Amino acid sequence: MTADRTEPKDPVADTPYGAVRGRWERGVAVFRGIPYAAPPFGAHRFRPPVPPEPWDGVRDAGAFGPTAPKPPYSEAFAQYLSDPVVPGDDCLNLNVWTPEPGPGARLPVLVWLHGGALTRGSSAVPVYDGQAFARDGVVFVSVNYRLGVEGYGLFPDTPPNPGLRDQLAALRWVHDTVAAFGGDPARITLCGQSAGAISTGALLAAPQTQGLIRRAVLQSGPPEAAERDKVRRMVRRMASRLRIPATAQAFAEVDRELLLRTQAEVGRLSSPVLGGPAFGVVVDGDLVPRDPLQALLDGEAATGVDLLMGWTRDEYRLWLVPGGLVDHVDRLGPVALAGAMARCHVGHEVPRGYRTLHPGAGPAETVGQMVTDHLLRLPLHRLAEARPGSSYLYEFAWPSNRPGLGACHALELGFVFDTGEGPDAARLAGAGAPQELADAMHGAWVRFAATGDPGWQPWDDTHPVRVLGDGEPRTVSGPRDEEFALWNPGAPPPHPERTAELALAVRRLRRSVAAVRRH
Template identity: 85%
Template structure:
């Protein structure tokens, strides 16, 4: 049993590790608290059982195409602002390093209860692991005139404050906290380390396949407005709160069907709000205004795009679209013909889907992380996960590294993406690097400098590649930027023909998905 500021919880010992699940760090976001910043939970009397995962945030299920690869358990209930703790040694004497995990899922799906995220392996190796549930979709990231922005990000901040105030009782050191996330969780991590309110709460950060970024407010507003149009209600938080939650989730899933990293389109995201996110997080971090002294471990998978395009047979479809798909990628990345021509010259045997996927990955992910590492040499470490899934077509796709980071590649939910027989040696290498970084700030390889060292995780002997993506990234600095036209732009405006191409691509892919 451990006493928290709100009451005592009883966990379980499992394989020598003490586990506490479903601990509330904020009050249930229902009634007048819906669409509002989180509030402290009501204290409880007696001992609260913490043996099972708590409720997950409301979310639609993955489509059938993605569900075959990604696990996303749902637990019913309103008390979804909860977290889990795995610790080898409860009690204030231990003062162990702490890793706080933020799950991915495009800010619309995912939870802390995915079996791949079992924190037992970190606790086994001397790190207290905390995983967090937070509000998703329109309830976490909708933009309304009558509610504050970014409630889901504010949930994460509340969880960090809970960790700072409480983790000592679980054996953790509040002065040695590593915030770690993948995909949307990494984007959230980037926003939080740049936030003024987290000063003193985070010592280190891990960004897996997600850069610090703020979404355009109009992109989020369009998502809300399209939902409001379908629901025939005003685009206000009050009106959305009156809608049946299941209907709200179905509408959200339908409106977001054409949104993806490759296609763009309206989507939920973190926005600049003048408070928790006072300016673009990436630029704040590059300028050195935020997160001084925070060590960074950042990276990507070699074939991120394959999880975006392989489900549903979209790789073959994009290859058939050929020039239309390339034009769509140019519009998505705001560049002219010079960049795709350069990629084609560097990769003459690649299909259109591979060129489009790698272009978009570089634009959205690798270039921002390069820029951030360049601004913070000596305290930044970069990696590339290059081991290919044993399932056809996936390659080293987005999210594949998760079972290796957590050393859970042997659980069935990891095998859904990796296939059977993932190499344990690679699990050991990657997991131990994350443990070492959480404990010391050094994952075990050369820090970023002018030689651009990148640790490659694959089947080979551990090795460093110097500037493995520099040739492609250099194409962008030499190419002029094509502005994105507004919806009201004249068809002859610069870039309008590319915008028309990406609209045709979205319609074509949407028809394919249906």
């Protein structure tokens, strides 16, 4: 790329591949669309990332770079979630917000991995604006990475997890380069929500990240590895529809838009509640040598890393409220509960215990909270138990002003980023989100990135959890211990005949949901 003449008023920073020119915005220097790897197409498609081509002169970094290929949200979800598309191939890029560009400042750094089920989302989502973090003395970096089949398809002719390898390349870029933007490479906090938190957990357990991460934040997503067969089924179903072999070479020859449409169609009934084939991080013997949660529980990785982890009170409502599925699950009653038992690999004792603890809850709430605990809260609870003294847990409890959402999945983001006044945060929160809650949450994340202490008691045998949004912020001992006690990880699985019966219930539930979505 040829040089553009740099205006003196614009901030300029050096990267390993050339200088970049940002913009001053509200007292903060912002650099957008900086490439950390080459465009992942052509010879690089479905392959691990490689360095970008260096450029001469000063590259303009005033606008967000291209976003990774992704299908749009369905109409039901699009009313709640913003997902901008920036066209172009150079989608392996990142953005930096900093109060003090240039070496010498040594400020704490927060690296953000967005959510979106590894199929949607980008760093250009307005809620993820890093201005407030930089305003408060943190160098904030947000990352784009490959999504869906491009980033997490499992093929016999390419290495697994290219999307996760993108994130590793970005993390290395930050470690090697952030000092030029005023950051301290010894104080990097890796932070993500939902799929971004799952990615954060996988990177925490990766041998290649040792020494790169000082702290980590996992919001509504546990360290986990997806079943390889689950990912293979997604790829094979796509291949069957496209009438091609299930190889990276064959997929690379398919029109990109057709690939996205096929991916969306094959995955339309997959969800945290319903299960089904989906993309995910898989054990690959290299970057992910074993299940990330087990590696972290065994103390094999991320020793000395401080952890901030938590969930929202009503995670499941974002999965079931759009499109009216929550009412449909309530009507299905026993079928929905049987489906949840199959999803969670438990017998009748667990839903029976939930109904005893919450006698006013309907089937949708019971199913939603069971699945949330199984997939998300219990793993984070186990991780805190394995790392007392350096783990901090929270529960976000403020109910949205939008009908039916409650304290749903992703609602906390506008408060963490202190971007709640924007129209995109209002898609989930509605009007009138409390600024004092944003002050409390954003301030806690800033303190954690700077010091490793968000401002409340670390995990110990009293099980302290910071409750945010239900009155004044307060620390509660074991608010979900009774639910967690219902789960017995050592119990034998249901009898094979019972397992088949429950699996049939899941299929009936998916067919019923499909009928609702068609109409």
